[in-house]
Structures are given as structure tokens and as C-alpha cells.
Amino acid sequence: MKNFSLLSVRAGTLFFSPAAALVGAFVIVPFFWVIFVSFTNRTLLGKTALNPEFVGFDNYVALFNMETFFTRGQFGFSLILTIQFVLLSALIGQALLGMILAWLLQSTPKYVKLFSESAVIVAWILPEVVIGFAWFAFLDYDNGTLNMLTTALGLEPGDWLLDNPFWVIVFFNTWRGAAFSMMLFNSAFASLPPSYFQAADVAGATSFQKFKDIALPLIKGHVVTDLILITMWTFNVFTPFLLTQGGPSYRTELLSIYTYRVAFKDFEFGKGAAVGVVIMLINLAFALFYLRIAKQKHKGAE
Amino acid sequence: MSKLRSYALGLAAATALAGPAMATDVTITCRCVEGGVNSAAAVWLKTSVIPGFETMMKATGKDVKVIFKEFAGKDEQLTQQLALDFSTGAGADVSSFDGFLIPNFVDAGLLKPLEEVAGAEVNQWEGWSHISDGSKELMSYGGKAYGIALGTDSRMIFVRKDIFAQAGIDADTWQPTSWKDVLDAARTIKKAMPKSAPLQLNAGVSMGEATTMQGYWMAILGTGEGMLDENGKWIVSSQGILDTLNLYKTIYVDEKLGDKRAQLLGDGRNRTFANFRDGKTAMLVEGDWFYRSVTKPGAEFEVKDRDVNMTWKKMPAQEPGKGFRGQDFVTMSGGTGFVINPNSKAPKESWALLSYMNSKEQLDAFQAINPRVRIRDDVWIPNSDFLTETSQTLLPLTTARPNNAYYNKVSVAVQRMTEAVVSGEQTPEQAMAQYKSDVTAIVGEENTVSK
8 A cells, every 4th residue: 555645755855854864963873872982981081081991891780789789879779769769759749649639629619720720830830940949948957948937836947958858859859740740630530521420429429439430440541641751750850959969978869860970070971871871771661661551542542 | 236235245344344353362260259259369350360461462462352251159060160161172261270180181181281282482481480399280290280370278277266265265375286185175165055066177078179178188197197108009998097087976976066067068168167157166177268268358258356256276186296297287288270271262362361360460469459378489478477377387287189190089089988977877987998999999909008
């Protein structure tokens, strides 16, 4: 069967080539370059900057060296920390909070809905640097808003960024990203036929029963999409750096921050590239999983 | 139509010609901001160096325009910026630079000797004959000069006399001769003022080189050791390191004599300055920059009535005579200055600017704004007790960092080691074991030694 085509092959190639050249120069070439660099001991400073040597899999072996793997400030520690961060702040925090907000907003008066939606979305659309600074000011030990509140209530002021840095970034990321899940679930709920709920009302179902037995099964596809997307985003997020710089003592050094430190603060390009390749593989697994789910959904729809 | 076009072309050509067609731009940057960090240097460059230089160049028939970029970040951020700039052919033509980084940059091809960048005229500069070999070394590597230092410095304990008086110690007669003397004074003050953090010795990663220079070195030298032994091998495990880490532990963990938060948080160094200004800290180990610039009248961390309330003391060795080279007291010196970007498009003009900055006339002008010990022997030395005393008593005792390409990385390992102890995460023994494996990975086992 001959495919229908909008343009001739030549014209199509012509229109495609600028984009292909850009993608080639800025995505494909760096992609292979990073893989190549990860097999060398190239640095920015010192002798190995001018004369990098080919070291084979040394960088990868060093990353997965089990003697230091779990030490703070090493790859394994950051990997486990990132997984915890994703579980707590994305899956439990953002998705659950977004779901609860979206469900509650279904049955609230219009102005409450509008106000809550705006407030949550503002947290999502503000520039990262502004957000980082605002949270820093909020959590400051000496003059922070949070400690003013706690001391006004007669409690001891907390040294949040120093004593509980991990929980700070978990809360921060939940607060920051809940809007996306909320909006996605909101529109999913809105697409459900009201008659289902009216029938349930007649039968005397509670709100939780309606949620569990009607709404949730019907938006299952949306939930899976949401979970995969926010997992990928949270896995790669860098914004917590603005709050803690990965510290104190590497306690909030997520993989993205770890990569930044190795490559652009310690200037170890070879090792940094190896970390980048590993992260890329993890992301690739996520993406393939996502594409497969999306395909299945598509088939189901047909 | 064609007439109109020719008018337009003519106009464009006239505009182009009217502009300074022959002007050369020279960019200079330093970690200095008027009204902020190193304000005096910014003021000096703006009011004295740049106008004077542009006038001088004009007199020789060259139209040179100097563009000044004030960098407000931390030292480590400037290093990061310069490394990335120099490696990509970007960056200012003339830049402030900390001398200890030179070996690392040179090995990576990111800096070139001055004579290679700007030509043989570098060696004919009149200033060299007024700069001692030791001072040239501050910005040299392998016998070649890569820049010119603005001056050298030294480190000591700065003391708040008023806080000492409140705790019943007379700071004028107090001169500690051992670590115990320092700790005892801190304990007395802590007893009198339980909320204070009387003694601050820098530690931790976020302060960067300030941790190594003002903290670790000042302590390790007091144990009689350096970072390298006499054969040039890195000491990775020793009683001296352990004693130093135990000193940190005593200060920050066991007796809480210092403000641990200031060592762990991102903006820590400014917190130590603020603590000293506010009288929360009575003893702070810092460089003379702290006196010359940080606490001077009008600065952000100005100490009120400084001449009455603030003094300085030599840093004692662990015990008398136990210090480096058998000394009773120890101090460290480094040098910061300016280098020329090896990718500069105007190397001759950049050298002209660098040498002009370091002319007697310009350094004399700088002395009027912010006096310090200069490396040129013909520059006027201001009549200041602080400068006279520190240069006479401390410079003979001083030690410089190893001029070694690994130093920068080992220094970071030192910062991590101190942070692990100060935060209470590791015991001194564990931290030293970690340091040993870190340094071994950096320099190779054959270049390390355990004592």
C-alpha cells in the first residue's frame, strides 16, 4: 500500500534537514561524546585535562565499588537517596496530595475551587530561583517565618535546613509539584459522566465509596501516566540545590546534584560523564515503560 | 530609490567611522564589589586604575577602553567560572586569581606564562626589580611568572577585648602559648555567657579553601606537621592529624565552644563574621584580610570602636616548641593577585594594564584606600600598628602552601574530613581513615605516607 504523503520526498527532506542538523549537533553528537568521555579520565584542571587517558570501564567500576558505594557523597548513596526522594515526594506527596485536592475540589463551591486551584498553580508556575529564595527565607533559623510561628506557639525553633534537610526537600518538592497532579486528576474527574455519581447518590453511597468504586477505576489510565511522568521529573530535578546545595555533608545530594558536583565543581569530566550515562540508562528504562503503557492504552481504546 | 539607498549607506558608513573605530576593549574582573566584598579593590580600580590607564594609553596614541566586571560570588564560584571560561576561550582579559590554584590551571593548559602571552616586554618591566623572589613565587610555577600578586597575607587569632573583659580576662596581657590556653579562655567565656560561641576555627566543605587555610593548616602546623612530609609525600595518617581533628571535636562537638552551624551552612563564612561583629564569637582565626577589609569602619561587618574592642594574637602551637620547624607560634601565607587570560584578544594591552596596576604610583594610590603589606619594596608603608606588627612578627614564622598540582584536590578532602568531625557524623579516627582513602585515590599510594 502506498502511503499518502503531503510533500514530495525531496521537499520533506529539505524541511526536515534544519531540525535534523540542530538535533544532530546538540543532542546526538553530545550523546556519543558523553559516552566516549566516560571511558577516559578527562578533567578540567590538572594534567589529565590536556592528556586524558583511555581508562576503559574504570569510572563505572569506581561508581559501583561496593566498599564505598553506600558512603555519603558517593554514587550509591545519592542513588538510594534519590529513590527515597521520588517515593516520598513524588509518588506519595505529589500524587496523593494532588488526588485528594482534586477530589475535594469536585464538591466545593466554585469560588473555593477557583481560589485553591490558583494557589496551587502559583506554586507550580513561579520561577525556581524565586521559590528557592522564598523557602530559604521561610526556613531560616534566626529570622524565618516558620520559626516565628513555632516560637509564637511556645515551641522550640527548629534548625530545619541543618537537622532535617531531607524532609525539607521532600516537603518542598511535594508543595512545588502537587499542582500538576491536581490539574491532571481534576480534568480526569471532570470527564466522567455526572450520571454515574447521581445514580450512586440515589443508592446512598458515601464520598469515599464513590471515589473508590467509580472515579478511581475510571481514571486509572490517567493515574499511571501521572505517576510515570512525575517519577521521571522528580528523578532529574535540580531545584533542591537552591535550598541546601546538596548539603549539609551531602545529606541532600540527589543524583542530579551529585553529577553537577562531580563534573562542574570537582571538574572530573570522565567520572561525571559515567554518572550521566548511568542516569541516562535509568531514564531510558522509565521512558520505555511509559511508552509501553501508553501503547497498551491506545490499543485498549481501539 | 537607488539614491535613497546610497544615502542610507553613506549614513551607515559615517556612523561607523565616527565611532571609536580603533578602540581596543580590555576586560578586567575581580571578586570585588563596590559597597560589598573587597569594596576597596573595586573603588581603586574604578577611580584610580581605569581612568589613569585610559589616559596613559591615549597619551601614547592608543584608544583603549577598560570594561570592569564586579564578581560578587564566593571564591570557589570565581574559580569555577574562570576554569570554565579559560577552557572555552572566554572570560575577562585580566582576572583576580588565588595563587595556590596556578599549578592546577597550568597543568591543564588554562594559564600561560606572562612572557608567552604578552611577549618579551614582560621581562623588561621596571617592577620586577622591586619584587623579591619569594613574592614572585606567589604567582609562579616551575620558575615562570603567571601573574602578579597584590600582596601577601598572614593568619592569626582575632580577639574581642570587650567580650574577654566581660568574662574577666584581660585581653591585652593574654597571649596563649598552647591550644589549652586558647580552649581555657573559650571555656571561661562560655561559662560567663552560655549562649555565646567564643571560639571559631574554620571547618567544612562550604567554606572551601578558607577551611584549609584558616582552620586546618593553623592547627596541623601546631602539631609540628604539614600536609606533605620532608620527602614530598602526602601525610594521610598521623598523630598530628588526629590531634587536629580532636581539637575540632572539642570545639564543636564535646564542649560546643564554637558555632557549628556557621561551618556547615552555605553562607557560613559570613555568619562567622557576623558572630564576631555581634560579640557572639570572641576568638576567630582568620587572615589579615579580616582586619583590613571585613571589619574596617564602614564595612558590613564593622566592629564598633574597633581600636578599643578588637585585637589580635599569634596562633600558638599545640604546646610551646611543638609547632612546625619547632616554632612556638604558627601562621600561613598565601597570595592573591591578577593573571592574564591566555586567550586574550588584546594581550599587549592586558599586560599594559596589569603592569600599570602594579606600578608604584597605582599601588601608592591603593595604599591610601586600603593599606596592607605590598610586595613592591618601593611602595609606601602606612603607619599602622596592625600592619607593622603583623608583618614583623608573623611573616618570619610563616609557611606557604605546597606549590603542587594535587593540592587543590587534597584540600577538598581536608575540608570533607573536618566537616565529618564537626557535624558529629564521624569520629576523628573514622574521618582520618576516610581522608587516607580519599587522598590515596587522588595522588596514588606511592605518594602517601602514614606516620
